[in-house]
Amino acid sequence: MHMNKTILLNSRPVGKPKPEDFKIVSAESEKQLSEGEMLLKTMYVSVDPYLRGRMTDADSYIPSFELNHPIESAIVAEVLGSENKNFSEGDIVTGLLDWKKEQISDGKDLMRVDPDQAPLSAYLGVLGMTGLTAYLGLMNIGKPKKDETLVVSGAAGAVGSIVGQIGKILGLHVVGIAGSDEKNEMLKQDFGFDETINYKTTQDITKAIADACPKGVDVYFDNVGGSVSDAVMFNINNFARIVNCGAISLYNATEMPHSISVQPFLIQKRALMQGFIVMDYASQFPEAIGQLSQWLKEKKLNYTETVVEGFDNIPQAFIDLFDGKNKGKMVVKV
Amino acid sequence: MHMNKTILLNSRPVGKPKPEDFKIVSAESEKQLSEGEMLLKTMYVSVDPYLRGRMTDADSYIPSFELNHPIESAIVAEVLGSENKNFSEGDIVTGLLDWKKEQISDGKDLMRVDPDQAPLSAYLGVLGMTGLTAYLGLMNIGKPKKDETLVVSGAAGAVGSIVGQIGKILGLHVVGIAGSDEKNEMLKQDFGFDETINYKTTQDITKAIADACPKGVDVYFDNVGGSVSDAVMFNINNFARIVNCGAISLYNATEMPHSISVQPFLIQKRALMQGFIVMDYASQFPEAIGQLSQWLKEKKLNYTETVVEGFDNIPQAFIDLFDGKNKGKMVVKV
Numbered sequence: 001m002h003m004n005k006t007i008l009l010n011s012r013p014v015g016k017p018k019p020e021d022f023k024i025v026s027a028e029s030e031k032q033l034s035e036g037e038m039l040l041k042t043m044y045v046s047v048d049p050y051l052r053g054r055m056t057d058a059d060s061y062i063p064s065f066e067l068n069h070p071i072e073s074a075i076v077a078e079v080l081g082s083e084n085k086n087f088s089e090g091d092i093v094t095g096l097l098d099w100k101k102e103q104i105s106d107g108k109d110l111m112r113v114d115p116d117q118a119p120l121s122a123y124l125g126v127l128g129m130t131g132l133t134a135y136l137g138l139m140n141i142g143k144p145k146k147d148e149t150l151v152v153s154g155a156a157g158a159v160g161s162i163v164g165q166i167g168k169i170l171g172l173h174v175v176g177i178a179g180s181d182e183k184n185e186m187l188k189q190d191f192g193f194d195e196t197i198n199y200k201t202t203q204d205i206t207k208a209i210a211d212a213c214p215k216g217v218d219v220y221f222d223n224v225g226g227s228v229s230d231a232v233m234f235n236i237n238n239f240a241r242i243v244n245c246g247a248i249s250l251y252n253a254t255e256m257p258h259s260i261s262v263q264p265f266l267i268q269k270r271a272l273m274q275g276f277i278v279m280d281y282a283s284q285f286p287e288a289i290g291q292l293s294q295w296l297k298e299k300k301l302n303y304t305e306t307v308v309e310g311f312d313n314i315p316q317a318f319i320d321l322f323d324g325k326n327k328g329k330m331v332v333k334v
Numbered sequence: 335m336h337m338n339k340t341i342l343l344n345s346r347p348v349g350k351p352k353p354e355d356f357k358i359v360s361a362e363s364e365k366q367l368s369e370g371e372m373l374l375k376t377m378y379v380s381v382d383p384y385l386r387g388r389m390t391d392a393d394s395y396i397p398s399f400e401l402n403h404p405i406e407s408a409i410v411a412e413v414l415g416s417e418n419k420n421f422s423e424g425d426i427v428t429g430l431l432d433w434k435k436e437q438i439s440d441g442k443d444l445m446r447v448d449p450d451q452a453p454l455s456a457y458l459g460v461l462g463m464t465g466l467t468a469y470l471g472l473m474n475i476g477k478p479k480k481d482e483t484l485v486v487s488g489a490a491g492a493v494g495s496i497v498g499q500i501g502k503i504l505g506l507h508v509v510g511i512a513g514s515d516e517k518n519e520m521l522k523q524d525f526g527f528d529e530t531i532n533y534k535t536t537q538d539i540t541k542a543i544a545d546a547c548p549k550g551v552d553v554y555f556d557n558v559g560g561s562v563s564d565a566v567m568f569n570i571n572n573f574a575r576i577v578n579c580g581a582i583s584l585y586n587a588t589e590m591p592h593s594i595s596v597q598p599f600l601i602q603k604r605a606l607m608q609g610f611i612v613m614d615y616a617s618q619f620p621e622a623i624g625q626l627s628q629w630l631k632e633k634k635l636n637y638t639e640t641v642v643e644g645f646d647n648i649p650q651a652f653i654d655l656f657d658g659k660n661k662g663k664m665v666v667k668v
Contacts, residue, residue: 266609275600
């Protein structure tokens with residue numbers, strides 16, 4: 001009889017999450033399937049900055065994780081056995097699932113994926129929530145137009161690297177802000193960004209943005225918030241659109257973070273800031289997946305992953321997101 | 335031969351404008367009209383917070399005033415003599431004009447107004463830029479829906495008092511934030527606001543907003559920025575719309591003002607903030623004026639003015655805006 005493993009939320013993180021905030025427990029594997037159920041074996045686990053929000057006990061758009069309960073995220077899993085008429089043994093599925101090596105599911109909200117269409121981990125990245133977030137956030141709020149200038153913060157992250165490439169496909173001048181020269185080299189070489197800024201080594205980020213954006217900033221796809229976003233505000237054009245997709249620089253703050261007051265900038269430039277959560281745009285998922293798949297097939301869209309091996313390393317992979325240790329999508333191969 | 339008077343920008347204000355930032359000069363009256371010109375006598379002068387921005391030497395949506403040149407704002411004037419075929423002696427006109435007792439104009443961008451339709455000063459207020467700003471900002475960005483909750487800051491000001499009334503006409507729960515009990519009494523008695531908050535005497539504005547808005551805040555019409563707006567952010571609902579119309583609490587700041595970081599709030603609530611400048615919506619002016627005139631005729635819309643007498647008092651009336659000495663629209667009767 002082999003043992004199953006589950007990762008529980010052990011304590012609510014204060015500031016940056018620590019390994020002790022998680023607990024790995026073993027239990028007997030579950031094998032008894034009732035009518036409609038299936039047994040899933042986890043193959044790839046997505047770790048994402050937004051999960052940090054679910055670890056706090058605050059009212060949010062998605063329920064908080066409960067203490068001593070399993071954490072869930074997007075997962076790709078294989079069907080080991082099925083009493084569900086919609087899925088068969090050997091199918092590969094994706095959806096929000098528990099951080100368990102094996103689990104029983106009723107199949108609700110799970111989607112079958114095609115391993116011949118793209119590598120399996122891509123369904124957690126460019127063809128999953130990550131790609132959808134990049135595409136739908138940019139199109140719905142950023143409303144990019146050819147020859148405009150797009151700035152992307154967290155540009156070497158999972159979402160940012162896709163946003164920048166879509167900007168290039170659509171004919172924009174694309175500037176990426178990331179935290180290392182190595183990442184910035186990747187943005188230019190692999191993803192076609194026109195200009196990059198290393199926010200950790202640049203003295204005057206406001207000026208660096210001005211230099212990289214001679215015609216000003218029309219669309220700002222913001223994954224980070226904080227001082228980088230402050231610097232962008234000084235460079236926005238009239239009628240600029242700011243997509244507030246993430247604020248990773250602020251998620252671990254233990255006191256209410258402060259920034260420059262955006263109101264005078266927004267008024268003077270008649271600019272827009274809008275929060276984006278991909279789940280609100282579910283009706284556009286099929287169209288978006290279709291477009292992303294096509295670009296992927298046409299080799300117009302490239303992607304990179306940071307793949308960590310081993311179920312027990314899921315918590316550390318998640319923690320490493322906050323030190324920017326990932327390039328592109330961070331996934332754990334179980 | 336009588337003398338004319340002009341008010342010039344004497345120095346660019348640092349912090350709150352001072353009387354010495356303005357200079358009143360006398361010169362011989364202008365009487366020689368060329369073909370197409372007319373001589374105007376100033377009757378009412380509008381003083382508005384946004385003029386503060388034009389007094390600084392910064393790139394903006396509207397050119398800065400030049401030092402030692404006349405200041406301009408919305409004015410109602412009488413035509414004393416006309417060589418312009420579109421206007422006759424005795425006509426009353428309104429538009430952006432210089433702070434002069436008398437001036438020559440070519441009539442460009444001036445509009446004839448009807449003194450029988452409304453008191454003349456109303457064309458600087460409820461039927462002028464003020465009313466247009468309230469109506470078009472609320473409708474285009476606030477997108478108010480019946481039974482939603484609308485919070486208005488600077489509620490006793492010219493724009494705010496109209497915004498709140500439009501909110502009531504449209505069936506919203508309307509909460510006003512202003513700086514004195516007397517103003518708040520007026521908001522309830524004269525303008526039908528449901529609840530009011532005195533931001534100067536309230537200890538915990540965040541809690542006061544929560545109490546006044548049991549269903550949260552759907553639309554925030556912001557005239558002030560700063561700590562009042564910070565407090566509103568804690569109370570916004572999912573999909574809230576924030577109209578950034580003014581930031582009077584920040585206009586006189588001598589250092590870059592800071593506020594709570596709005597990004598995490600906007601993301602969590604998928605909320606929108608957008609800067610509003612009425613000139614961008616000129617194509618909607620006729621429809622808006624029509625609607626405002628009708629509500630005025632039907633006595634659904636009330637307005638109040640603070641009328642200061644005397645040309646020489648224009649600078650002080652403007653300065654007094656920043657101490658909230660006005661109730662409703664501040665105008666100077668010449």
